[in-house]
Amino acid sequence: MSEIAFPADGSDHLDLLLATSEIGIWELDAASGKALRNLRxxxxxGHMTPLPDWSADIFLAYVAEEDRGRVRHALNRALAEGExxxxxxxxxxxxxxERWISAKGIPKLTATGKVSKLIGHVIDITETKQNEDRLRLLSKELNHRVANTFAILNSMVRHAKKKSTTVDDFAATLLERLGALARANRVLVAAEAERASLRDILEMEMKAFAGWGDRVRVDGNPNIMFSGEASEALAMILHELLTNAVKHGALSMHGGWVDLSIAQQDGGQVRLCWAETGGPVVSPPSRVGIGSTILHNALRDQGTLTLDFAPDGLVCDILINHGQERALPEIAALETGIPQAEPSPVDDATCADLRIMVVEDDPIIGMDIAEILRARGAEVLGPFTTVAQAVQALRDAPDIVVLDVNLGHETADDVASQLSRTAIPFVVLSGHMDPGELDVVFQDAPIISKPFAEEDLVRHVIETARG
Structure with a gap:
């Protein structure tokens, strides 16, 4: 077999390397101040054809004024001291x-130790810098949201404790609010993490209130983007309004309706009007509870909210300071008018004949799932926290597996593959926001998003186990 004969000087491959790596090459003569460069x-x-001349002074004229002194100092040190x-x-x-560049070079010295020239390269790093800026902003926003979330949780616990008369009441109230926070987070960490759309927020809450979506009529354009803070606040506010309407307002009675109108105003403001009709006579609450606190304070500096306990039904007027219409005019109509089936009730005894295996790396979540299923009469295997433990435990032939996707630093792909080969049904427990991101071995299984409601967990397990 003949071998490829490379050019002795390797020039062709060097040219290919420079062309494909987007590197600009320069050589600055110390005596004349003139520079040689390649086209890149x-x-x-910003020059599509080479300039006739290039020098240090020409280069410095392109440098941002606030950076020019620093760059000139680096150049002078390199020429004078060989740095x-x-x-x-x-x-x-x-x-x-405006762009960002990275420049590097080294001096070439004469026999007497003087700098004769500098040689180096320059690379456009604008995209890298933009990604760094974006990550810094997202990190700052994440830290802010986490701090706010803990503050909200503290308030929820304090208010729920004052209002609740039993432990069950306290737990139910707290779990409802935690669910609302979790749904808000799913919207906020989607592809456009800095902003969320009103459509996404509405659809998220309608799905959480299955069975009532056909009694909420939306009038106006929901394709409006809000800041992260405003989106989180709106998610909490709409959750409270829906909860109150279902428990005490228009949706608690047959024939009651909610009309939600959306209007964009001058200056980017957006007005939402929530109006209930056909329900019982309403009156202002006699005491300030967590729901009232959320409604009156969630927006903070993002807008204003007023409540009118009118005889015909509650009217809530929400004004958001800044909104931006999303440029998707072809988007389908908001599906609030399609009746949704009520989730079927789960009998406490329906797990009694099931051997359920739990695979979850978080010990608290794993114990919580095990306790929920045991309370329903199931025999629980686990919880197991690693792939090796789970694969070993499959020898006990469970009827169904509750399988977390991420187990520490490994994924449960191998467990899911073995379950598929042995025809053991499983449900997926995941913090993933987009099911499309999951590996193909998970995509035929029902997905339970964290955090989960006890009823949802049990229902999915029973329905999947029964086939």
């Missing part, structure tokens, strides 16, 4: 675009 170098500075040249800076290209 000048393109980085390596390395920095990142903003530039304004010939076409006016």
């Amino acid at each position: 170098h000048d393109q980085i500075f 390596p040249w390395s920095f990142e800076t903003r530039i304004r290209r010939a076409d006016g675009a």
